[in-house]
Amino acid sequence: MNIDVLLWGVVLLPALAALAWIDIRTLRLPDPLTLPLIGAGLVQSWYFTGNVWNALIGAAAGYLFFLAIEKGYKALRGQDGLGRGDAKLLAAGGAWCGWIGLPWIVLIASSSGLVFAGALTLLGRRPAGMMPFGPFLALGIAVVWLGQLRLGWI
Template sequence: MNTDVLLWAIVLLPALAALSWIDLRTMRLPDVLTLPLIGAGMVQYWYFTGSVWAAIVGALAGYLFFVVVEKSYRALRGSDGLGRGDAKLLAAGGAWCGWIGLPWIVLIASSSGLLIAGALMLTSRKPSGLMPFGPFLAVGIALVWAAQLRALLI
């Protein structure tokens, strides 16, 4: 493994693991971890590609997309379905993977979340109504980042 990739993985993966753990326990994604992850993602993206624009667009698009989803859900249902921390975490994913990775991150996160919810329902352990989305976003970000770097470095 390339040592540069390993060093960046040491930044990204423990942060995603910590955010997942915190979200599972508290239903919160703290700014103290998500916001620095956005900045680190932009630096990392520039380091590997020589440009930061796709990371900036990715961070903005990821954040704005989930804010629109959050506000739309609240307007339609009268309750929260997605938190602002999820928007900030998707912004971090956009910073680490660029705008091109956003649809893949959301697809992986949504699919894995649906699979887990379905499995819980099949085993008669119905979800309590709220499931943290951060862990699923973290999986999507990690997988898309790893796939993109693999393609870039081969």
């Protein structure tokens, strides 16, 4: 394994694991973890590509996409569907994976979340109330980032 990927992975992967765990326990994705992850993603993008624009566009697009979903859902249903922490975590995903990785992150996160909710329902343990989305976003970010760097995906 390339040592550069390993060192950056030591930054990203434990942070994603911590965020997933915190979201499971508290339904919160705290700014002291999500915001530095955005900054680290921008630095990582510059390190690997010498260009930060792809990461900046990815961070902005990820945040604005989930912010629009959050606001739209609230306007239609009168209740929260996504938290602002989810938007910040997707912004971090955009910073780490670039704008081209965003659809893949969202696809993996949404699919894994649906499979998980479906499995709970089949087992008779239907989710009551809100279900954290952060763990599924973290999974999507990790898979896409590793896939881009190690396997040449996207």
